[in-house]
Amino acid sequence: MKVKQPRTWPVRLWLWQCSSTILIHELPLHVSVKGKEWYQADEVAQTYDSKRFSRGGQLIDDREKRAVLDALGPVDGRNILEIACGTGRFTIMLANRGANITAIDISAAMLAEGRKKAKQTGIAEQIDWLRGDAARLPFPDNYFDAVFAMRFFHLADTPATFLTEMARVSNNIIFFDTFNERSTRVVYNWLLPMGSRLYSQTQVEQLLEQAGLSLIDSAHDFLLPYGFYRKIPNGLAQSFRDVDRTLGEHDFAEELASVSYWAAIVNTPATIADQVNDTVTAND
Numbered sequence: 001m002k003v004k005q006p007r008t009w010p011v012r013l014w015l016w017q018c019s020s021t022i023l024i025h026e027l028p029l030h031v032s033v034k035g036k037e038w039y040q041a042d043e044v045a046q047t048y049d050s051k052r053f054s055r056g057g058q059l060i061d062d063r064e065k066r067a068v069l070d071a072l073g074p075v076d077g078r079n080i081l082e083i084a085c086g087t088g089r090f091t092i093m094l095a096n097r098g099a100n101i102t103a104i105d106i107s108a109a110m111l112a113e114g115r116k117k118a119k120q121t122g123i124a125e126q127i128d129w130l131r132g133d134a135a136r137l138p139f140p141d142n143y144f145d146a147v148f149a150m151r152f153f154h155l156a157d158t159p160a161t162f163l164t165e166m167a168r169v170s171n172n173i174i175f176f177d178t179f180n181e182r183s184t185r186v187v188y189n190w191l192l193p194m195g196s197r198l199y200s201q202t203q204v205e206q207l208l209e210q211a212g213l214s215l216i217d218s219a220h221d222f223l224l225p226y227g228f229y230r231k232i233p234n235g236l237a238q239s240f241r242d243v244d245r246t247l248g249e250h251d252f253a254e255e256l257a258s259v260s261y262w263a264a265i266v267n268t269p270a271t272i273a274d275q276v277n278d279t280v281t282a283n284d
């Protein structure tokens with residue numbers, strides 16, 4: 001029997017969202033390169049930070065770090081799990097602030113970069129780095145005070161599985177971000193090597209409900225796409241960022257923002273009772 005070969009799509013794209021070139025040859029149309037595999041490569045891991053968070057990308061790094069700190073509150077002495085920690089941008093920041101942090105990622109190469117940075121910062125001892133799949137977290141129920149994942153859900157084929165696992169091992173806070181389906185990302189999403197899963201607010205709310213979580217806060221940001229900021233020098237990027245933030249204050253911005261940050265808490269009898277009380281008070 002003749003085996004049907006996948007149609008190939010000769011692609012040679014200099015992906016403009018990266019500051020250097022990524023060459024894709026003969027990518028079969030039906031195959032998308034998933035985040036699990038993509039980040040295994042040493043070259044991808046070694047250039048991950050510099051490609052995304054230098055130049056105007058520093059503003060993105062700053063915003064994401066602020067989002068994490070806002071969601072987690074004081075972290076000193078708290079037991080925190082970071083899912084898909086990558087090169088440890090947030091891991092190291094939280095360890096520096098006194099958190100007991102465990103960081104899990106499926107890529108040995110990304111973890112190696114994180115370990116290297118932690119060693120340089122002198123806080124290597126404070127972090128438990130773990131190689132593993134976020135779909136099967138090797139921890140008991142309710143083990144952590146907070147569990148978070150940044151830039152992960154756009155790679156997730158089965159977001160419900162990941163969120164349910166995160167909820168299972170947290171006794172309180174869950175935090176994550178998503179890229180949004182009504183943002184400028186739609187325009188160039190098809191160019192990205194992995195593509196990105198884009199979410200609507202309703203989808204996120206459904207995922208939270210299925211995972212037994214209640215949304216406590218959300219923020220929506222970046223009308224201009226991340227790729228744009230990465231391309232320009234920091235000084236110039238700051239001017240665009242100021243405009244972006246001013247526009248972001250308008251009602252329409254929530255719908256069109258590229259990124260949303262979602263903070264939720266695990267439903268327990270106590271949190272459910274609180275919510276009922278809030279609703280009753282609001283209706284009085």
Ligand SMILES: C[S@@+](CC[C@H](N)C(=O)[O-])C[C@H]1O[C@@H](n2cnc3c(N)ncnc32)[C@H](O)[C@@H]1O
Pocket residue numbers: 035036039040083084085086087088089104105106107110132133134135149150151152155
């Ligand atoms: C875009 S990077 C984000 C890294 C980091 N959170 C950050 O914001 O810099 C995505 C990360 O997800 C990791 N990843 C992908 N699939 C995973 C899985 N199933 N379990 C754990 N990590 C995974 C990749 O190895 C990669 O480090």
